[in-house]
Amino acid sequence: MSISLEAHNASKRYNRGWALHHCDAAIEASSITALVGPNGAGKSTLLGAAAGLISLTEGDIAIGGRLVDRRMDLAVGYLAQEKPLYRRWRVADMLAQTADLNTDWDDRHAHRLLDEASLSLEDRVGTLSGGQRARLALILVLGRRPALVLLDEPMADLDPLARLRVQQTLMAEVADTGMTVVMSSHILTEVRDACDALLLLQDGRVALHGPMDDLVLQHRILTGPSADSLDWLPPADRVEVRTTGQQTSVLVSLAPSILPAHWINEPADLDEIVIARLRSAEIATPDTVGA
Numbered sequence: 001m002s003i004s005l006e007a008h009n010a011s012k013r014y015n016r017g018w019a020l021h022h023c024d025a026a027i028e029a030s031s032i033t034a035l036v037g038p039n040g041a042g043k044s045t046l047l048g049a050a051a052g053l054i055s056l057t058e059g060d061i062a063i064g065g066r067l068v069d070r071r072m073d074l075a076v077g078y079l080a081q082e083k084p085l086y087r088r089w090r091v092a093d094m095l096a097q098t099a100d101l102n103t104d105w106d107d108r109h110a111h112r113l114l115d116e117a118s119l120s121l122e123d124r125v126g127t128l129s130g131g132q133r134a135r136l137a138l139i140l141v142l143g144r145r146p147a148l149v150l151l152d153e154p155m156a157d158l159d160p161l162a163r164l165r166v167q168q169t170l171m172a173e174v175a176d177t178g179m180t181v182v183m184s185s186h187i188l189t190e191v192r193d194a195c196d197a198l199l200l201l202q203d204g205r206v207a208l209h210g211p212m213d214d215l216v217l218q219h220r221i222l223t224g225p226s227a228d229s230l231d232w233l234p235p236a237d238r239v240e241v242r243t244t245g246q247q248t249s250v251l252v253s254l255a256p257s258i259l260p261a262h263w264i265n266e267p268a269d270l271d272e273i274v275i276a277r278l279r280s281a282e283i284a285t286p287d288t289v290g291a
């Protein structure tokens, strides 16, 4: 089974201001979406609201066309940033308890994932490393065979090889079962390879959203003499203009078909796109937080 996720004007206000504000996003079924953005951008709030654990101030979120309410939907797996594990329990106890609470629990699948992670049923949770605990927490979510998983920084404690393995596991699950994944991350190189779509939040708002390949292909860096005017470049296509000495670099969301003499057109990588988007949004809307 595969399900989509849609946020309509999703907004959450705390005393200090808006954690999410007018957030609209449509996440396709059977896709892996990277939820990125600076600290405090609203990623955990959006995931928590989609999991039904945080009630919105305005707007709503629908999963598979059904509005999310405070009751956790069994088809949805959610992994919080703080991994919910009992340190004194053995891995086997954690599995048994999760199996008892979930009718959809797939024990064989969970054991296969444990083997892949080289985790033993006899290990006590408290003796596992941070990375091993993160993998166990993820296995407890995936063992339920959810149709949608919401993962809050699932890779944060993992070494590079473990991250690669987790990425491969998620991609394999999506291919096998059509599961939909939304995961927050601060590591852009990783999400570039593992994710189909990017959702960039800044100050609780959507700063950029779309298929990963399209975003990376469409954004380009144009470089030329700083003395040249930019009249030939539509303002709406300019994400960020930077001038250093004799040279101007413009990150554009769409390259013009013809470049003036002395200008070059080069690809932009995901880091450059995200950083330019964040900087340009900061300049455009300096007072959004707490407004």
Ligand SMILES: Nc1ncnc2c1ncn2[C@@H]1O[C@H](COP(=O)(O)OP(=O)(O)OP(=O)(O)O)[C@@H](O)[C@H]1O
Pocket (backbone or CB within 6 Å): 014, 015, 016, 018, 019, 037, 038, 039, 040, 041, 042, 043, 044, 045, 046
């Ligand atoms: N329970 C709460 N009470 C008050 N303010 C909150 C609460 N939870 C989050 N916030 C505020 O909402 C904003 C968004 O927080 P959130 O945790 O969603 O950001 P984030 O993008 O997940 O950040 P990070 O990358 O640091 O995990 C922040 O300004 C935060 O201080």
